[in-house]
Amino acid sequence: MPRALIVIDMQADFCPGGALAVAGGDGIVDPINALMADHDAVVLTQDWHPANHASFAANHPGAEPFSVAQMPYGPQVLWPAHCVIGTKGADFHPDLDLSRVDLVIRKGFRPQIDSYSAFFENDHQTPTGLAGYLRDRGLLDLTFVGLAHDFCVAWSAMDAARGGFAATVIESATRAIDLNGSLDRARTDMRAAGVTLE
Ligand code: VGL
Numbered sequence: 001m002p003r004a005l006i007v008i009d010m011q012a013d014f015c016p017g018g019a020l021a022v023a024g025g026d027g028i029v030d031p032i033n034a035l036m037a038d039h040d041a042v043v044l045t046q047d048w049h050p051a052n053h054a055s056f057a058a059n060h061p062g063a064e065p066f067s068v069a070q071m072p073y074g075p076q077v078l079w080p081a082h083c084v085i086g087t088k089g090a091d092f093h094p095d096l097d098l099s100r101v102d103l104v105i106r107k108g109f110r111p112q113i114d115s116y117s118a119f120f121e122n123d124h125q126t127p128t129g130l131a132g133y134l135r136d137r138g139l140l141d142l143t144f145v146g147l148a149h150d151f152c153v154a155w156s157a158m159d160a161a162r163g164g165f166a167a168t169v170i171e172s173a174t175r176a177i178d179l180n181g182s183l184d185r186a187r188t189d190m191r192a193a194g195v196t197l198e
């Protein structure tokens with residue numbers, strides 16, 4: 001079965017020195033580049049927010065970064081502003097190998113809704129179009145790597161498994177934010193959804 005490597009949000013703002021840095025985020029670039037050769041296709045996601053995005057704490061007067069707000073679609077962590085459209089922080093890590101990339105899917109560009117998953121926005125209903133692309137190409141066996149393990153990687157892999165794809169997360173090629181136990185919870189939830197953790 002043709003296999004796709006789905007590289008989640010390997011962007012400057014999620015790496016050390018970035019606005020929402022994940023510890024050790026830059027340490028997985030080389031393993032991810034190496035994994036590209038073992039797959040039939042490579043897809044990158046790119047977190048891509050307007051400056052007025054509702055997931056930014058700065059757009060909620062009085063709210064602290066990493067607090068939780070109630071949105072029409074459910075609870076939402078309020079993040080430091082990150083991956084703002086057109087800024088350096090939204091660029092891919094400079095060492096990420098772009099030569100084998102088939103598709104870049106941008107997500108989180110609607111001001112009122114966040115999109116952790118590569119497949120659906122956080123309402124779990126608005127599709128990004130990725131599932132159709134993968135199914136049309138017969139890419140039904142998916143490997144997930146990138147940032148962050150406990151948010152965008154986990155939500156993407158769970159949506160893939162629920163959508164009928166084979167979904168594996170290579171844990172050595174991910175790093176976690178780990179906010180209030182979010183990594184343990186994500187691992188439990190991923191296993192329950194049928195994701196293979198490798
Ligand atoms: C992510 C928080 C906000 C991620 C993106 O890539 O995991 N996390 N935006």
Ligand code: ZN
Pocket residue numbers: 047048049055082083108
């Ligand atoms: Zn984001």
